[in-house]
Amino acid sequence: MCGIVGLFLKDKSLEPKLGEMLTAMLITMTDRGPDSAGIAIYGGESKGRTKMTVQSDTPETAFDGLEAALSEAAGGPVSMAVKSTHAILDIPAGSTAKVRAALDDLNIRVMSRGDSLEIYKEVGLPKDVAAQFDLSAMSGTHGIGHTRMATESAVTTMGAHPFNTGDDQCLVHNGSLSNHNSLRRKLRREGIHIETENDTEVGAAYLTWQMQNGATLGEALTSSLDDLDGFFTFVVGTKDGFGVVRDPIACKPAVMAETDQYVAFGSEYRALVDLPGIESARVWEPEPATVYFWSHTDAPSATEKAA
Amino acid sequence: MQTIDLSETGLREMNKMLHAQADNTNQTAWEIVNPKGAHAIACGLDAPIEVTIKGSTGYYCAGMNQQATVNIHGSAGPGTGENIMSGKIVIEGDASQYLGATGHGGLIVVKGNASSRCGISMKGVNIVVQGNIGHMSAFMGQSGNLVVCGDAGDALGDSCYEARFFVRGTVKSLGADCEKKEMRPEHLTLLQSLLDEAGIDADPAEFTRYGSARNLYNFDVDNAGAY
Numbered sequence: 041m042c043g044i045v046g047l048f049l050k051d052k053s054l055e056p057k058l059g060e061m062l063t064a065m066l067i068t069m070t071d072r073g074p075d076s077a078g079i080a081i082y083g084g085e086s087k088g089r090t091k092m093t094v095q096s097d098t099p100e101t102a103f104d105g106l107e108a109a110l111s112e113a114a115g116g117p118v119s120m121a122v123k124s125t126h127a128i129l130d131i132p133a134g135s136t137a138k139v140r141a142a143l144d145d146l147n148i149r150v151m152s153r154g155d156s157l158e159i160y161k162e163v164g165l166p167k168d169v170a171a172q173f174d175l176s177a178m179s180g181t182h183g184i185g186h187t188r189m190a191t192e193s194a195v196t197t198m199g200a201h202p203f204n205t206g207d208d209q210c211l212v213h214n215g216s217l218s219n220h221n222s223l224r225r226k227l228r229r230e231g232i233h234i235e236t237e238n239d240t241e242v243g244a245a246y247l248t249w250q251m252q253n254g255a256t257l258g259e260a261l262t263s264s265l266d267d268l269d270g271f272f273t274f275v276v277g278t279k280d281g282f283g284v285v286r287d288p289i290a291c292k293p294a295v296m297a298e299t300d301q302y303v304a305f306g307s308e309y310r311a312l313v314d315l316p317g318i319e320s321a322r323v324w325e326p327e328p329a330t331v332y333f334w335s336h337t338d339a340p341s342a343t344e345k346a347a
Numbered sequence: 348m349q350t351i352d353l354s355e356t357g358l359r360e361m362n363k364m365l366h367a368q369a370d371n372t373n374q375t376a377w378e379i380v381n382p383k384g385a386h387a388i389a390c391g392l393d394a395p396i397e398v399t400i401k402g403s404t405g406y407y408c409a410g411m412n413q414q415a416t417v418n419i420h421g422s423a424g425p426g427t428g429e430n431i432m433s434g435k436i437v438i439e440g441d442a443s444q445y446l447g448a449t450g451h452g453g454l455i456v457v458k459g460n461a462s463s464r465c466g467i468s469m470k471g472v473n474i475v476v477q478g479n480i481g482h483m484s485a486f487m488g489q490s491g492n493l494v495v496c497g498d499a500g501d502a503l504g505d506s507c508y509e510a511r512f513f514v515r516g517t518v519k520s521l522g523a524d525c526e527k528k529e530m531r532p533e534h535l536t537l538l539q540s541l542l543d544e545a546g547i548d549a550d551p552a553e554f555t556r557y558g559s560a561r562n563l564y565n566f567d568v569d570n571a572g573a574y
Contacts, residue, residue, distance in 0.1 A: 290463055290482075293425055293443065309403050309424060310384035323403075323422060325443060325462055328482065 042201075042214040043069025044294075046184040046275040046305035048282040048334050054301060054316075055083070059178030063170045065304070065311045066185040070166050072307055073189035076200035077169040078161025080210040080277055083180030085156040090136060090207075092129040093151040093158050094143060095197060099125050102148055113142035124172045125197075126151065126160055136207070149198065149235075154208030156181075156279055161200035181336060182282050184275050184305075186212035192220070193238040203241045205233065206248035208279040213240040214292045214307060215271035223267070243268060247276065261285045261331040275305050281335035290328035297321040303334050349374050354381040358388070368394040370414075384424065389417050392434070409436045412453060428455045431472055444481065447472050450491065456545040463500065466493045469510050475545035485510055486522065494541050496549050504557055508564070512557040513538050515549060524563040528556040 045065040049055055062079060084091075096102035103122050106129075110118040116132035118139070131139050136153050143150060152159035160173040166187045170176060186201035193199045202210040217223075220239035223246060228234060232245045232252075246267065250260035257278055264274070264285065273292040276283045284305055286294055297304045297312050299321045306312045309323070326332055351361050361379065368374060377398045382388055386405040389398045392415035400408070403421030410429040419427075422440030431450040441459035448464070450472025457474075463481030466474050469488045479497035486502070488510030498516035505522020511534070512525075521527075530552075538551040562570055 291444070295443075308384060308405055309422070310405055313383040313403075324441070328463070 041072040041189040043072030043187040043307045043311070044184070044212045044214050044273065044275050044305065045069060045186075045307070045311050046182075046212075046277075046282055046284070048182040048303040049301070050303070051301035055181060056179040058083070058180040058183055060176045061315065062183045062185055063166075063176045064314055065306060066166045066187060067170065068311045068313075069187050069307055073187040074165055075188045075190045075195045076161065076163045076197070077166040077185070077187045078159060078200045078202050078212075079170070079173075079175050079183060079185040080152065080157060080159045080202040080204070080212075081175075081178050081180040081183040082156045082158075082208070082277060082279065083178070084158075086130075088133050089130055090133045090153070090155045091158065092131060092136065092139060092143075092153045093126055093160070094129060095126050095149045095151050096147075097125065097197075099127070102146065103127050106146075106148075109146070110139055110142055114139050123160070123174065125162065126173060128158055152202075152204035152210065154204070154279065157204065157208045157210060157277070159202055159204055159210060161186075161202065162197055163195055163200065182277065184210065184212050184277050184282070191216050192240075193236060196236075198236045199238050201240060202277070203238070203244040205241065205245045206251065208277075209244070209248055209251070210277045211240065211244040211247065212275050213243055214273045215287070217243055217268055217270035217272065219269040239270070243272065243274065244276075257281065257283055258331050258333050261333075265329050273307075278335075280337045281333055283331065283333040284326050285331045286326055286328050288329040294326050295323065296326055296332075297323045348376045348378055350378045350380060352380050353385060353388070354383070358385055362387070362390060365389055365392055365394075365396070365398065365415075368392075368396050370394060372396060382421070386424070389415070392417070403440065412436060422459065428453075428472075431455065441478070442476075447474050450474075452491075454541075454544060456547070460497070466491070466510070469493065473541055473544075475541055475547060477547055479516070482519070483522070485512055488512075492537070492541055494538065494545070494554070496547060504559070506563055507559045509559060511537075513541075513551075513554040514557065515554045518555075518557070521557065524560045525557055526560040528558045530554070530556050 114135035119130045121128045201212040204210045217239040220242040247260045273286045379400045382402040384405040388408045390410045393413040395414045397416040399418040405424040407426045409417040412434045413432045416435045419438045423438045423442045425443040428436045428447045431453045433453045435454045437456045442457045442461040444462040445464040447455045448467045455474045457476040460478035461476045461480045465480040465484040467486045469491045471491045473492045475494040482500035489508040493512045495514045499518045501520045502522035504525030535551045
């Protein structure tokens with residue numbers, strides 16, 4: 041099973057409510073997977089700076105004095121906002137690799153990196169994870185969420201979705217990939233960083249690899265239809281957009297709704313019922329083997345089926 | 348008219364009330380409000396009642412239906428009308444995947460489009476779709492009729508037995524052992540009666556019939572490539 045939700049806001053006045061809307065959608069999908077939950081939110085970008093979300097099971101000790109240690113590693117000021125087991129690091133642009141190396145030495149896990157992306161994920165029910173990080177209070181431009189019923193790898197924080205492998209890129213997945221072991225070996229040889237034995241992380245890494253080699257997100261999603269074997273409904277996030285693709289068999293459910301204010305995705309229609317104006321929204325199921333993408337930087341209208 | 352507010356009554360209690368209706372009930376008209384995409388609404392009914400759901404439904408709405416008429420004033424989730432035995436289901440919006448799967452009898456009408464695997468393993472149900480249907484529809488269909496006023500997706504009728512398919516628009520591709528068939532007068536009559544029962548105005552002469560080529564019924568080594 042697994043439940044996925046996504047929300048891309050067209051109406052800026054809804055941005056302060058992104059966390060609240062997305063959290064409610066995710067909690068509705070709890071029945072689809074009780075193992076772990078996570079949300080990726082895009083927002084709060086500042087010039088000359090970039091962000092990392094980090095996690096530790098022992099935040100009191102791990103995050104103590106971390107700002108100073110990382111400032112030295114980054115060669116510039118690092119500030120930190122701790123939220124339960126996670127911390128958002130505000131670091132100088134271009135220092136991600138150096139900070140990552142320092143964090144590896146300290147055994148602190150990296151959940152995400154990017155200028156606007158923050159990822160919060162833990163083992164537990166969506167309502168508990170949302171409360172732990174006060175996700176309802178977050179604002180942003182777009183976000184995606186996932187509640188997991190684990191199949192391919194263990195129930196751990198690192199096995200929770202969303203997965204981030206490249207700057208400001210993340211992915212959630214409903215389904216299971218069957219060629220993830222061979223693809224993981226191939227991507228590691230190509231120098232792509234993959235942390236876990238999870239199938240979805242390989243899917244995310246695959247998209248990152250394609251985009252590093254010049255593909256657009258749309259092109260990367262299109263080629264995933266040829267190169268990934270298994271069942272998948274993917275929702276992906278980038279700095280300025282949000283995309284959806286389903287495998288050609290399309291047995292994993294997906295419903296979308298669009299109004300002048302937003303584009304929303306849910307594994308089931310139930311996830312969408314409390315969105316404003318849903319009664320008059322255009323509601324449809326994304327077609328199999330078809331890439332959908334919406335971007336804040338494109339023309340104001342949705343770029344459906346863009347590749 | 349009995350009205351049930353699902354958000355107040357709860358799913359189990361609502362289905363219990365509907366299940367309690369006997370063959371000779373006087374309470375024949377029911378309305379369900381605030382369905383909000385909930386699963387298993389009006390499942391397992393077995394009484395000559397008419398249930399109207401004001402909004403969209405989730406998984407397995409009106410599954411295993413007998414005798415009852417269920418109207419969905421919205422779109423329907425996956426597995427709607429699964430294993431329907433008799434009665435009628437009318438969906439005003441779209442239907443998600445595996446509509447009417449394994450249905451033995453009765454009629455399902457979709458005013459919008461139906462998704463993939465519509466009528467999969469149908470065993471006697473009649474399904475009439477005003478719009479299009481998705482891929483792998485009527486896979487292993489054994490009997491009954493699937494009428495599509497729009498277009499059909501990939502692999503229509505793959506490995507079908509004696510179910511009949513009538514499509515007005517295009518068929519993206521036919522499944523293994525499914526072929527185009529001649530429209531004889533008895534088929535035009537049958538199709539007209541199905542369209543009439545569904546309340547859809549369309550000319551039977553515009554449809555093409557498809558069905559089993561009957562090559563996969565028994566194993567034949569010459570067909571090994573098709574299995």
